[in-house]
Amino acid sequence: MQISWIENKRARKDWAAGFRHRNQELILRKPENTSAARSFAFNKTAVVVLFNNFERVMLRSKFTPDRIVNLDETDINTVLPTPKVLAEKKQRQVGQIVSAERGELVTFCGIVTATGAALPPVYIFLRVHFEGAPQGSLGLEIRSGWLTAELYIQVLQHIQRQISCTKDNPILIICDNHESHISIEVVNYCRNNDSDSSENELLKLSDNDDNEKSDEGGGEELDIPKSEI
Secondary structure (H helix, E strand, O other), X not given: OOHHHHHHOOOOHHHHHHHHHHOOOOOOOXXXXXXXXXXXXXXXXXXXXXXXXXXHHHHHHOOOHHHEEXXXXXXXXXXXXXXXXXXXXXXXXXXXXXXXXXXOEEEEEEEEEOOOOEEEEEEXXXXXXXXXXXXXXXXXXXXXXXXXXXXXXXXXHHHHHHOOOOOOOOOEEEEOOOOOOOOHHHHHHHHOOOOOOOOOEEEEOOOOOOOOOOOOOOOEEOOOXXXXX
């Protein structure tokens, strides 16, 4: 062992370069940030509870793949990350023209069925007017750009318009436990729409980092009378 390793308590850069050269299957990656709460919630107990609830729902209602819907949101910034460019060493600053110095948040809600069919997505903007979205898409407006319980009800109505679901032909919606997905407004909407709206089921996935963990720590079947979202 080299003396510098003992003194500095670490290997030198030339050893690291040689190690990567000897192990071509390794690549330097930038890790994705995951909160401790979200990491701890993903465990064997949580997964078992989730699939047990899913099995119970499937045995009771026998959903076909085209009646199982999964939705999730992601945020999109209107200003893209700055790429690396070639420039002279003596040049102190390299600029790039963008639409704005600070981007605006746009929330994208993707909706797919278990067959792989994608429904028209939902966009949540800071402004009312938008154009160029896929045909049939739903555009919602809120100053924060985030999905709320009030907007989520409109998302459910959007799904009902795209999928002809009735009491005799319900659908299963699988989503995470974000507060907008399981709020009292959503529950009341389900209870008050048992005639011409769908009688749906909702299977909540494992807790994410935006909410408190449930007692079971895993998937939870929400038992809501009349219409279960």
